[in-house]
Amino acid sequence: MARPPARPPQGELLQGTLPLLILRTLATGPNHGFAIARRIRQISKAVLRIEQGSLYPALHRMELDGIIDSYWGTTENNRKAKYYRLTRRGTRELASETERWNSIAAAVAAVLQEG
């Protein structure tokens, strides 16, 4: 059976950065999907643009991987929403991923300055 080719969930984002951004956002506390998307947009000053829906497959995979987990709660406007939070593994993952990202960013910056 033919399956539709999987679209990269990150849209215009660099491969692999979306989970890191989600982890970073959740480090400040549990939140639901819409709020996570809004924070990413705000923090990145709308430079990093994604199709907001692509957040969800990423969230679900991360939940399956055990770096975040979820519970049902209510929003400020009293709406039922699924909240995500970091697990202990998620916290560790954020630390190591941040470090990896920083070293890559530093390396890229160094290469660019060389030129």
Added chain:
Amino acid sequence: MPRLLKRLLLRLRATLSPQQDRETRIELDLHLRLLEEEFVSQGMTPDDARRLARREFGNPAVFQEMSRDVVSFHWLEDLVRDLRYAGREMRRAPGFTVIAVSSLAVGIGAATATFAVTEAVMLRPLPVRSPERVIAFTTADGNGWATWSYAAYARWQRGSAGLYEAAAASDVRSLRSRRSSGLPPEDVAVSLVSGNYFEVIGARVVFGRALAASDVGSPGRGAVAIVSDGFWRRRFGGAADVLTKTIELSGVQFTVVGVAESGFTGHAVGYPVDVWVPLTMQPVLLPGMPGLQDSPGKEARWLKVVGRLGANARIERADAAARLARQVFLTEKAVQLGADIPEVARDRAESFRLVAGASGDGAVRPQFGRPLTFLALITALVLIVACTNFTNLMFARAEARRREFLIRLALGGGQWRVIRESAAECLALAAIAGVVALAFANWAISIAMVLVSALEPLDFAIGLNTRVMMFAAGCVMIAAGFGVWPSTRMVRSLAMSSMRQGGAIAGTRPVANRIMLIGQLVVCAILMFGAGLLLRTVINLRTQDLGYERNVLLIPIGVEGPGHPAEAAAALMEQSRQRIAAIPGVLAAGVFGSPLLDNRAYWVDGSEGLRTDRGEASGGTKWTFAFVGPGFFDAVGMQLVHGRRLSESGQGSEVVINESLARALFGEGDAIDRHFAMNPGAPMLTVVGVMQNARQISPRDRDVGVAYLPIRGYGRATLAVRLANPSLSQAASVRQQAQAILGDVQSGPITTISQELERSIAAERLTSAIALFLSALVVAIGCIGIYALMTYDVTRRQREFGVRLTLGATAGRLLATVLRDGAAIVVPALALGLPAQLATSRLLASQLYGVDARDLWTLASVAILLLVVAMGAVFRPAWLASRIDPTTLLRHE
């Protein structure tokens, strides 16, 4: 691990329940709505807000699908979908489903039942603690474990050097327990064991206590008993107060002190023990032998010796220790008795071995090995027939769906997808068949066990345990494999042809089907022929002239135990006999002391030991002897040829022999008043009469020589009672009166010679019943196959037949065409079957009686029967072909 488990559960939940999907939809909806609200609050119109939100968000359906892909098991989801599809297909064609499932169930069930029996009899280890540590003391020859004397056992136990622990147990004896704890008399399977038996073999006593050293203190002491779990439930209803009960055996009350763990029934395969008692009770329970003498000398061998390897001990070292102990024992014995006596020489000649005892004492295994191999062969054939039949059915089905396959392939459906659907369907059908097969196997096993236990008091805990289930599952997988093949082939060939020529719808004639059907019918012919020969054997055994009457009541009588000297007992029984002979309607009553029609009876192959008054007897006649009392010959209706019967007074040296023995001893000359001895050195006997030959041991033995000796001083015998009128009412009334006269003297249920005959041919009845049953099933499967193929063929050729009818062919002609097609399968099968039948029936030759393994009549009957049945299966499709209405058909087209 818990994390992995949680992941697995999450995935399973996502796959199997719609919950995950629903939750994702709620999340996505909420996000879209919040986005819209945000845009509205920035001053957009609701319509613009919705459009923009949609653009920012992307297509929710796509994300939902991606999300599902992330978390669910595709293959499982696909499987569920395929199985649903299979279920729909099955409901759409219930006839097909029933036929496919039932024929597979028969094949798998027969194979599973056979495996279950094999597993229980041949493969299963003892249900004890670490069975791999159990060892048995035996010799290289003989069936099962060797029997040893108590002295030999004691020496091994003393000389173990800590490498093993040895225990002893007698073979199972059936002893009659009268009136114990207010319960009716019953035969109880008893084993006499050493005090450490349970500990050594590794079976727990779960209720009460095991035997203790104090129980086996001295001979004649220790009237305590451990009962098996089964006996506890059967006899005492599983009541907790069993430990206050007693069991009477040979006049002694045994106090129940423990209940063995469930499943443990002793070390001997097939002979479950009800009650274990200390072996010190041997002088009471098995009197008349020096069973407990513990120094070398003339001792009785009556014990099996089992052991358990010590911690860290290896069997090689234990074996060395046991050999040493045995050497010392034999040397002492030689010193005591003299090295040149035959007993010592025989002991030395035995090749002692210490063997692994995990699989128990399998003395019955050789007896079952041959029949089981035979059965395995037949059931393998049945399974193959069932599987090929399944292939055939799936073939017809694939043909019928050719057009559907073609369209789906043309529309770009993957080949794999179509094949997988068909595989799921086969698996589902086979799995359902597997479940039905388990029920069928369970039923077949219980029937077979009833028949086997009529043969011998054997009992195996045969059941559907894990191993048997695994076997059945394996059969299911194989069957499913057989079913997948046709659609795979079809799809492949369609895909190829559609690429080449855009798809031709016309089907080919399935040649492979025909070949498989011919093969099936050949198997049918083989099995039917075998079953026919076995059936004729049973009929011959049943109806032949036995040399005595059949309608004779047999009443086991016995006066045993302390306080009944043998002579007094005999006098009591003789009195009873005379009173019974005087009952109105009784023609004669007589006593005999040797089993009649008992396959286990003692006989001698060859007349080497016999001596006549003129030297050695000639020839290698098989012969035996039997003890008969007053009135026996008249009671069973045996005919005297020469001379007279044994005199009532029972002259010491008188003997009556049968014609076979007379011929073996004295040739054609007159035997009366001649003399012979049964052993060199035994006293000479005087022949006073010659009887007509009668089947003494087994209904198969035509010419066994028999010497009838006067019975005297007996404690146990059988009373034969012949009635003037063998009607049921009279038999019942005589039974009642006899029972009233005998009272306690009667020691078992009343039977008749007919019943004994049936019992003695139970093995033959069992084999022929199984063979008949399986061949009937295989024939049914074969006919279903032919019927399905021909019906399919007729359906496919409807158009052709219609055209032929319009062109002037008569209905009769079409009928003949289809019948001829059917005959093209049946006739070659019969022709090929002939050599196959003759080749295989030779294997049966030793089991047959009164019928030749190449018997022409049986061969012809089987051929005719198979022809009629198979052509009967062709007839309906042929008739359908002749009824085709060309006008409707063409309108339909």
